[in-house]
Amino acid sequence: MNRTRAHFLLFWGSLFGCYLLQLMPLPQTLLPLKPFWLAIVLIYWALETPEQVTLGLAFLLGLAGDVFAGELLGEQALRLCILCFILLRFRSRLRFFPMWQQSLAVLALLLNDRIVLLMVRAIAGQSPPPASFWLAPLTGALAWPWVFLLFDDLRNRWRARES
Amino acid sequence: MSVPRSTGPLFTADAANTLRLIGYLAVAIVLMVADHRGAYLPRVRYTLSLAVEPMYRLAALPAQIARESRLVLADRERLTEANTKLGQDLLLAQARLNRLSEVREQNQRLQELLAVQRSLDLGVQLAHIVDIDTDPNRHRLVIDAGANQGVQVGQAVLDATGIMGQVVETLPNISTVMLITDAAHALPVTVERTGMRAIARGTGALDALTLPSVPVSADLKVGDRLLTSGLGGHFPAGFPVGTIREIKPDASGMFAVAAVIPSAALDRSGEVLVLHQLIDAVGPPAPIADTGPPAPPAESPAHKK
Numbered sequence: 001m002n003r004t005r006a007h008f009l010l011f012w013g014s015l016f017g018c019y020l021l022q023l024m025p026l027p028q029t030l031l032p033l034k035p036f037w038l039a040i041v042l043i044y045w046a047l048e049t050p051e052q053v054t055l056g057l058a059f060l061l062g063l064a065g066d067v068f069a070g071e072l073l074g075e076q077a078l079r080l081c082i083l084c085f086i087l088l089r090f091r092s093r094l095r096f097f098p099m100w101q102q103s104l105a106v107l108a109l110l111l112n113d114r115i116v117l118l119m120v121r122a123i124a125g126q127s128p129p130p131a132s133f134w135l136a137p138l139t140g141a142l143a144w145p146w147v148f149l150l151f152d153d154l155r156n157r158w159r160a161r162e163s
Numbered sequence: 164m165s166v167p168r169s170t171g172p173l174f175t176a177d178a179a180n181t182l183r184l185i186g187y188l189a190v191a192i193v194l195m196v197a198d199h200r201g202a203y204l205p206r207v208r209y210t211l212s213l214a215v216e217p218m219y220r221l222a223a224l225p226a227q228i229a230r231e232s233r234l235v236l237a238d239r240e241r242l243t244e245a246n247t248k249l250g251q252d253l254l255l256a257q258a259r260l261n262r263l264s265e266v267r268e269q270n271q272r273l274q275e276l277l278a279v280q281r282s283l284d285l286g287v288q289l290a291h292i293v294d295i296d297t298d299p300n301r302h303r304l305v306i307d308a309g310a311n312q313g314v315q316v317g318q319a320v321l322d323a324t325g326i327m328g329q330v331v332e333t334l335p336n337i338s339t340v341m342l343i344t345d346a347a348h349a350l351p352v353t354v355e356r357t358g359m360r361a362i363a364r365g366t367g368a369l370d371a372l373t374l375p376s377v378p379v380s381a382d383l384k385v386g387d388r389l390l391t392s393g394l395g396g397h398f399p400a401g402f403p404v405g406t407i408r409e410i411k412p413d414a415s416g417m418f419a420v421a422a423v424i425p426s427a428a429l430d431r432s433g434e435v436l437v438l439h440q441l442i443d444a445v446g447p448p449a450p451i452a453d454t455g456p457p458a459p460p461a462e463s464p465a466h467k468k
Contacts, residue, residue: 020221023219023223023295055187063194069298077190077191081187085184133300
């Protein structure tokens with residue numbers, strides 16, 4: 001009981017934290033490096049507890065992200081749905097990858113996400129983004145091991161305290 | 164919220180998943196198209212402002228705490244120094260103001276002569292920047308004054324040194340400002356020295372505007388200051404916009420392109436001024452009046468210029 005509650009808190013707390021991180025200010029030079037936190041954390045939960053992460057959840061999380069970002073309703077929903085779908089498809093393989101391969105997979109997922117974003121923006125008639133647009137997936141892939149270790153550690157601790 | 168899903172590699176599960184994906188993608192695309200056409204996201208955000216606004220404030224909190232703690236920890240010496248400098252600046256500004264008051268009286272007289280009823284009284288409102296960023300690719304600011312404080316979409320936002328942008332969205336207590344450097348932004352300017360009109364476009368870089376398609380023969384020099392022209396009715400006239408940094412021919416060689424450094428401190432956070440009245444209080448007449456009687460004949464020569 002307690003454990004499910006802790007898990008519940010961690011799950012929703014991490015997603016909430018993502019929205020905050022997404023909105024948080026950074027120095028001008030670091031701004032293009034800001035990774036798509038919501039995607040990274042969603043990747044973690046989809047790998048570890050796939051029964052909780054469904055396409056519907058990804059869609060709703062994306063919609064919430066759109067409301068906070070205020071750009072185009074449905075954009076992040078679309079991106080997260082695609083990401084989530086690919087992830088759930090290859091989950092069983094990705095799960096047992098060593099860390100660096102997982103990082104590469106995350107990089108590929110985030111790059112794909114960028115391409116989707118680029119397509120959406122191009123169709124919406126926005127001017128092409130600067131080259132720094134492509135940096136964020138790199139930082140995302142670099143951040144992945146730390147995110148993974150952090151959440152794994154937190155969950156292990158709760159499990160240890162439990163028993 | 165999650166329906167237990169069979170995780171086995173069954174074909175049926177996969178097919179169902181693909182179908183579900185297509186369904187969600189279709190919904191997302193419909194939402195995006197509808198939003199792009201009808202722009203109803205601001206309305207959704209307005210209704211959800213109870214959730215959006217606290218989130219913004221929460222996200223801005225760490226930066227605010229950092230700034231304030233820096234202020235608290237700033238040593239005495241630096242504060243004294245800053246104080247002296249500010250005192251001197253104030254003195255200078257006062258002196259300038261005194262001179263300006265004379266100019267203002269003169270202006271008043273001239274305006275009376277011309278029978279033009281415009282005043283340069285600025286109704287401004289101070290607002291603080293909520294230090295968050297919603298998308299690094301767009302140049303938006305969030306300020307802590309919204310519809311409840313009387314902010315309206317279209318109002319100009321300034322800082323001490325120049326035009327920053329305009330309000331593009333209002334929530335009850337927060338509004339979003341599009342900076343003049345946003346790639347989707349353009350504003351009408353005049354060159355201070357010659358009075359030449361041009362359009363300054365945002366480039367997507369915080370420290371640059373551009374004047375595209377200026378005639379090669381135009382009288383432009385590096386260092387020329389640009390002011391808002393007031394045409395178009397969105398921005399009041401006469402506010403500094405930027406300084407020309409570079410002029411070079413464009414790709415076709417038919418026109419020149421000028422790079423402009425914006426004069427407002429767009430990358431710094433703090434207070435901004437939201438210009439209160441829209442165009443009727445300041446500057447030249449709007450080009451097309453939707454309602455009301457036609458403009459008095461005395462105004463049309465000024466308009467043509």
